[in-house]
Amino acid sequence: MKKTVVALFTLCATGMACAQAAGSSKVELWGIVDAAVRHTTNEGPDQSSLTKMIGGGMSQSRWGINVEEDMGNGVKALVSLESRFNADTGEKDATAPYFQLSYVGLQTPYGRLLAGRQWNVLFDVVSSTYASFPYSPYMEAYKPELGMAMGARTSNMLKYTFATPDRSLVGSLQYAFQEGNDTKDLEAGFPGNAAQLPALIQAKTVSTLAGGAVKNIGGYLRYAIQPSVAVGAGYLRTELPGGTKVDAWTLGGSYKTGPWYFNAGYGLNKAKFDTPTSATSPVVVRNAFDRALLGAYWSGQTNGGFLPGDADKRQMFKLGVGYQVTSALNVGAHYFHAKQSGSTTGRSDGKANFFIVAADYAFSKRTDAYVALDNTRISGGEAIFMDSVSKARSRTGFTVGVRHRF
Numbered sequence: 001m002k003k004t005v006v007a008l009f010t011l012c013a014t015g016m017a018c019a020q021a022a023g024s025s026k027v028e029l030w031g032i033v034d035a036a037v038r039h040t041t042n043e044g045p046d047q048s049s050l051t052k053m054i055g056g057g058m059s060q061s062r063w064g065i066n067v068e069e070d071m072g073n074g075v076k077a078l079v080s081l082e083s084r085f086n087a088d089t090g091e092k093d094a095t096a097p098y099f100q101l102s103y104v105g106l107q108t109p110y111g112r113l114l115a116g117r118q119w120n121v122l123f124d125v126v127s128s129t130y131a132s133f134p135y136s137p138y139m140e141a142y143k144p145e146l147g148m149a150m151g152a153r154t155s156n157m158l159k160y161t162f163a164t165p166d167r168s169l170v171g172s173l174q175y176a177f178q179e180g181n182d183t184k185d186l187e188a189g190f191p192g193n194a195a196q197l198p199a200l201i202q203a204k205t206v207s208t209l210a211g212g213a214v215k216n217i218g219g220y221l222r223y224a225i226q227p228s229v230a231v232g233a234g235y236l237r238t239e240l241p242g243g244t245k246v247d248a249w250t251l252g253g254s255y256k257t258g259p260w261y262f263n264a265g266y267g268l269n270k271a272k273f274d275t276p277t278s279a280t281s282p283v284v285v286r287n288a289f290d291r292a293l294l295g296a297y298w299s300g301q302t303n304g305g306f307l308p309g310d311a312d313k314r315q316m317f318k319l320g321v322g323y324q325v326t327s328a329l330n331v332g333a334h335y336f337h338a339k340q341s342g343s344t345t346g347r348s349d350g351k352a353n354f355f356i357v358a359a360d361y362a363f364s365k366r367t368d369a370y371v372a373l374d375n376t377r378i379s380g381g382e383a384i385f386m387d388s389v390s391k392a393r394s395r396t397g398f399t400v401g402v403r404h405r406f
Helices: 121-129 144-148 197-209 282-300
Strands: 003-005 008-011 017-020 025-043 048-054 062-070 076-084 099-108 111-119 153-163 169-176 215-225 229-239 245-257 260-272 313-324 329-341 350-362 367-380 394-405
Touching: 099 153, 111 121, 121 144, 121 169, 121 215, 121 229, 121 245, 121 260, 144 260, 144 282, 144 313, 144 329, 197 282, 260 282
Parallel strands: none
Antiparallel strands: 008 017, 025 048, 025 062, 025 394, 062 076, 076 099, 099 111, 111 153, 153 169, 169 215, 215 229, 229 245, 245 260, 260 313, 313 329, 329 350, 350 367, 367 394
16 A cells, blocks of 8 residues: 655665655655565476575565645646665675656646656556456466566657546557667677677577567557446557567456455567578578567566467467455456467477466555465467476476565
8 A cells, every 4th residue: 555645755875765745745755575485386497396585476576756736727747766676685686776666747638648767558558457456466476467568667758548437448558669778789799799698698588588679650549337347458569679570469358246356368479570681681580589588578587388389379368257355355267378479490389378266365465475386387389488497398386475565
């Protein structure tokens, strides 16, 4: 839960945020601290079991600052900063920027315009329309659906959002600038740098994931009949640094009746790689980098993902149901089915099935505990694995944790 404090705020020497009254402005300091113990099978080269503490089971731990200034006539200035960290170690993710969200903008009677690093439209429509859990958009420890969101966050973005007064209809448009993030530096030494190319691609992939510019354009529409029905669809075209175009679609809906919550959705990612004319063509380098980045989107940034290999198309269907047993206890089950295709050799074509059951108990409005059991199974081409280290094609996980919001 976010605690609003009206005001002028200063950053204290301890790094804590303080706030006090200052006219028509307000500053909101908020956060989530989540820690869990997770046990998984088929981990590592020997495919043994692994039990460890993780810095976020239901939600990734984070803190943020929201600023709002009322300038009159229905116009407000907005600022938001959000930093994420691992509660088990206190460190941030090495592949992420310090502020994973950072934007400024204006809210007017005609809509909201924001500039900076933000959630993309695919994440927006899924999390607001057919989220997996009524108490959390997804489960941090097991989130196969986020592999279809093209990284979920985008830097250098302009986003315009509009809504009817009752918010029954909401829409959004986004555009992100490339800002010179291309593969020319990798191409310059090719083919002489062929031996070093994998390491160079890995380094550039990490820097791109950590806030690097990626050009894209898209939008979404959402329609809701409060509080029971919501449907929505979104589209995002991304141009990866090597020039590969990726079209991503999603659509789905949710329905609430009494203690029941149902959700269903579909996602599609289709990449269009250029064909190199020779083994020394710069297209070889461009495709190699773009496949590495797309692979990170599809598997490296998710728990519950699998390797793409040389496939260029992935689809995912999701079905979920939740039940509010008591005012404090919610239980739910979710099934995801993914299909991968377009492999030139056929070795990366295949299917994956993901299943999770979870229970969440709310001690208060701010503190809850949860337990979840998940299972992943992969079938198809021999090049499809959950990860390149274990090369496992099945895995079971058990997670138990506690979360506090302020």
